[in-house]
């Protein structure tokens with residue numbers, strides 16, 4: 001495998017070039033945005049480059065699609081009165097002095113109890129812990145529901161993991177492990193379900209091919225609307 005760079009306007013496309021016993025050039029844009037080019041054995045690398053160049057707009061469109069999965073929540077200051085999302089609803093952050101640290105959902109507020117309410121770093125840590133606990137319950141429940149809906153589309157039951165991620169709502173690796181971004185606990189349940197099902201569809205289709213969308217549409221016909229909602233609510 002060879003790493004190649006290609007200038008296209010102001011952008012640079014990086015791709016992994018491989019040769020295989022095939023007749024035509026294949027280009028794959030993977031969910032992690034890497035580009036794989038498979039050329040027929042004995043092809044001239046310059047000719048390959050020209051062909052990839054002619055497909056550059058398409059490649060970037062595919063990559064953009066993945067970019068749109070980026071959480072766009074503006075940075076929070078973790079001060080009283082600020083709004084924070086939980087399962088698609090906005091809550092007001094309330095900070096209360098207490099010797100015992102805790103986070104509670106009360107009416108329209110997320111109340112954080114802590115010793116020093118001016119310690120925004122501590123507020124952030126406590127909230128992240130709280131979100132993670134909530135995510136554990138909701139993600140697991142939604143995941144097991146999604147497994148029922150998608151039965152027949154996987155051989156080995158996928159496994160669920162979650163963590164804070166910077167650039168992705170979710171991912172699915174070749175072993176069928178699905179990682180969800182903990183940020184998703186801020187989105188409506190329907191959106192979390194969409195991301196889970198989207199990732200489950202990647203078990204059969206590692207890229208965003210027509211076959212991928214056909215499967216997604218079959219399982220989750222409303223996906224476009226829900227994807228839109230996810231991108232709007234997280235702003």
Ligand SMILES: [Zn+2]
Nearest residue numbers: 031198202208
């Ligand atoms: Zn995807």
